[in-house]
Amino acid sequence: MRLLRDLGRRKLRSTLTITGIMIGIMALVVFGSMANKIDALVKGGSEYYKDKVTVSAKGGTMGLGGVLSTRMVDQVETLDGVDVALASTMMLLSDDASTVSMGVPPMIVGSIAGSDKGRETFKLNYSSGRALTPQDEGSNVVVVGSDLSKQLKAKLGGTVTLRGVPFQVVGILEPTLTAPDNEAMVPLAAAQQLFVKTLPNLVADKLNVNEIATGLVVYPKPGVDPQKVADEITAAVAGVTPMTGKDFDKQIGSATSVLNAILIGIGLISLLVGGLSVVNTMAMSVAERTREIGIKRAIGASRWRIRREIVVESSVIGLIGGLLGLALGFFITAMGNDAGRDAGTVLFDLTFGTALSSVAFATILGAIAGFIPAWHASRLDPVTALRYE
Amino acid sequence: MAILEGRNLRKTYRLSRNNTVEALKGVEISIDKGEMVAIMGPSGSGKSTLMHILGLLHAPDPVSGNSLSDGPAPELRLAGENVAALSDNARTRIRARRMGFVFQDFNLVPTLTALENVLLACDYAGIKGKVAKDAAVEALGLVGLADRGGHKPSELSGGEQQRVAIARALVNKPEIILADEPTGNLDSDRSAEVLALFRQFNREHGQTIVLVTHDSEVGEACDRVIKMRDGRIRDAGQRAGTPVMAIPAVAVPA
Numbered sequence: 019m020r021l022l023r024d025l026g027r028r029k030l031r032s033t034l035t036i037t038g039i040m041i042g043i044m045a046l047v048v049f050g051s052m053a054n055k056i057d058a059l060v061k062g063g064s065e066y067y068k069d070k071v072t073v074s075a076k077g078g079t080m081g082l083g084g085v086l087s088t089r090m091v092d093q094v095e096t097l098d099g100v101d102v103a104l105a106s107t108m109m110l111l112s113d114d115a116s117t118v119s120m121g122v123p124p125m126i127v128g129s130i131a132g133s134d135k136g137r138e139t140f141k142l143n144y145s146s147g148r149a150l151t152p153q154d155e156g157s158n159v160v161v162v163g164s165d166l167s168k169q170l171k172a173k174l175g176g177t178v179t180l181r182g183v184p185f186q187v188v189g190i191l192e193p194t195l196t197a198p199d200n201e202a203m204v205p206l207a208a209a210q211q212l213f214v215k216t217l218p219n220l221v222a223d224k225l226n227v228n229e230i231a232t233g234l235v236v237y238p239k240p241g242v243d244p245q246k247v248a249d250e251i252t253a254a255v256a257g258v259t260p261m262t263g264k265d266f267d268k269q270i271g272s273a274t275s276v277l278n279a280i281l282i283g284i285g286l287i288s289l290l291v292g293g294l295s296v297v298n299t300m301a302m303s304v305a306e307r308t309r310e311i312g313i314k315r316a317i318g319a320s321r322w323r324i325r326r327e328i329v330v331e332s333s334v335i336g337l338i339g340g341l342l343g344l345a346l347g348f349f350i351t352a353m354g355n356d357a358g359r360d361a362g363t364v365l366f367d368l369t370f371g372t373a374l375s376s377v378a379f380a381t382i383l384g385a386i387a388g389f390i391p392a393w394h395a396s397r398l399d400p401v402t403a404l405r406y407e
Numbered sequence: 408m409a410i411l412e413g414r415n416l417r418k419t420y421r422l423s424r425n426n427t428v429e430a431l432k433g434v435e436i437s438i439d440k441g442e443m444v445a446i447m448g449p450s451g452s453g454k455s456t457l458m459h460i461l462g463l464l465h466a467p468d469p470v471s472g473n474s475l476s477d478g479p480a481p482e483l484r485l486a487g488e489n490v491a492a493l494s495d496n497a498r499t500r501i502r503a504r505r506m507g508f509v510f511q512d513f514n515l516v517p518t519l520t521a522l523e524n525v526l527l528a529c530d531y532a533g534i535k536g537k538v539a540k541d542a543a544v545e546a547l548g549l550v551g552l553a554d555r556g557g558h559k560p561s562e563l564s565g566g567e568q569q570r571v572a573i574a575r576a577l578v579n580k581p582e583i584i585l586a587d588e589p590t591g592n593l594d595s596d597r598s599a600e601v602l603a604l605f606r607q608f609n610r611e612h613g614q615t616i617v618l619v620t621h622d623s624e625v626g627e628a629c630d631r632v633i634k635m636r637d638g639r640i641r642d643a644g645q646r647a648g649t650p651v652m653a654i655p656a657v658a659v660p661a
């Protein structure tokens with residue numbers, strides 16, 4: 019209490035210092051949440067791709083790019099290391115480039131339910147409704163990912179419009195923090211119908227619509243190295259690019275870890291500036307209280323007590339700044355996510371760990387910033403300090 | 408019995424590399440337990456410096472071997488124990504538990520209330536909680552400020568502030584109270600009140616009181632007046648009302 023009163027006495031300076039810390043922590047929280055989100059996306063992807071090989075048309079990646087044929091499934095399944103292969107047709111939900119920013123843009127994903135023959139290990143949970151079934155082939159039904167359901171205002175039993183075609187919503191997914199959050203999952207035939215409309219007529223006319231695929235998902239036989247399967251596919255099938263989980267980690271993982279380091283770095287630098295302003299505030303407040311420190315030392319306060327008093331005070335400045343910064347960061351990430359959801363981009367994932375470590379960091383930073391002034395104060399000669407005007 | 412005894416106390420202030428002030432030039436002093444002593448002398452004669460050394464706020468100059476004023480090693484005994492060369496922590500503990508300080512300009516912590524100022528002294532002496540609270544309230548009562556505990560120093564008159572400072576010096580019932588010109592900033596009525604308080608504690612609790620003062624009336628109210636001049640003790644005084652026979656006991660070889 020006494021301490022808060024002391025802070026109140028130096029209102030303007032304390033406010034400025036706390037604001038400095040607050041902005042630093044806010045930056046750390048916001049950028050940290052962004053890094054969390056990217057991390058979760060990448061981890062989810064890494065998890066999804068690790069046990070399979072994804073085949074795209076040459077030059078494409080992750081099942082997107084040029085057009086393949088569902089007939090390739092049979093061809094691939096004859097290969098030695100392959101257990102199961104299935105065809106999928108994917109496309110962007112919208113061609114509007116403005117909606118494509120960070121993260122994963124909203125996608126339409128079509129495949130025949132159950133065509134993985136139970137091999138898929140990536141678990142999806144349904145917050146309402148049901149999964150697609152093989153019997154859905156031929157009807158326009160959709161399972162909507164958690165973020166996308168908010169963007170499309172999808173309700174179970176209602177309809178959503180995908181590329182101009184109405185689909186009935188039969189299921190809504192729980193958040194996965196990765197790709198499926200922004201996906202509309204439809205039967206393969208429906209996806210093929212939507213896809214063919216994205217192609218120029220000249221190309222479309224030459225295609226057999228119900229053989230269209232944009233990618234294959236290939237599950238190796240148990241114990242077979244996905245890389246070996248990828249090599250087999252490259253050798254046997256012309257015009258395709260296979261991608262393994264390792265390829266994904268290499269391409270995406272390394273790029274994002276650099277990005278994350280930059281994001282966290284920006285947050286830390288802004289904090290450092292805030293930290294220096296705590297040093298300044300505490301140094302000034304020690305100078306201002308020289309006489310008071312002299313009195314306390316004279317009547318029996320040990321050096322340790324004086325140091326503790328100042329370090330505790332600067333830690334409290336850090337703590338208050340940290341809590342305010344967290345509140346501000348929370349507000350910004352929540353607003354950002356609300357706004358981003360409509361555009362199909364959820365940028366931030368403010369985890370409990372990020373919140374806790376930001377506030378802890380601010381407090382520790384405050385304490386460290388107090389050490390130098392505290393040391394100085396504790397070394398003052400009591401008599402000299404008493405005379406100080 | 409002497410509670411404070413000093414020998415060969417010297418203090419040199421170094422203003423710059425070759426500009427030093429010899430504030431104390433070898434002082435011998437002995438103060439008996441239960442005495443109320445005034446230290447008097449012209450300004451700059453070293454009274455405050457002596458008080459700071461007696462109060463363990465400063466250490467006397469050690470023997471350095473290269474100064475002209477070098478003499479025998481300094482000695483400072485508190486109730487018989489040599490305290491001349493204790494560590495800062497040990498001296499701080501003694502100040503907190505066995506001494507009380509009163510200064511000319513009150514030296515209260517401006518952000519704390521009167522009661523909190525008194526509690527600070529309890530805290531530093533390791534007394535906490537209800538015991539401390541009771542003691543602080545009692546001490547404020549003794550100096551006649553029972554109803555002023557919640558006031559900040561800025562809301563109190565000079566005389567009241569000095570009484571808070573006295574309450575703070577007394578609260579731990581220290582063996583010795585050291586006061587540097589405690590009435591210097593007070594008018595004569597307030598001075599008389601403050602002096603009466605010191606006298607009361609000296610009589611009732613047997614506390615040893617050392618007062619540095621300019622004021623000869625204050626000196627007259629004490630048991631003994633020690634006169635200083637130019638960094639030395641000129642006259643160790645005689646304890647009023649005590650047999651002259653007691654004096655040789657505190658006399659020291661020149």
Ligand SMILES: Nc1ncnc2c1ncn2[C@@H]1O[C@H](COP(=O)(O)OP(=O)(O)O)[C@@H](O)[C@H]1O
Pocket residue numbers: 402420421422428429430448449450451452453454455456457
């Ligand atoms: N901290 C200090 N630095 C330098 N000189 C000092 C200091 N304190 C006291 N002095 C000098 O020491 C001498 C004695 O001072 P002091 O003990 O304060 O005398 P008094 O209390 O009798 O007026 C004076 O000449 C004073 O200027």
Ligand SMILES: [Mg+2]
Pocket residue numbers: 454455456
């Ligand atoms: Mg003086």
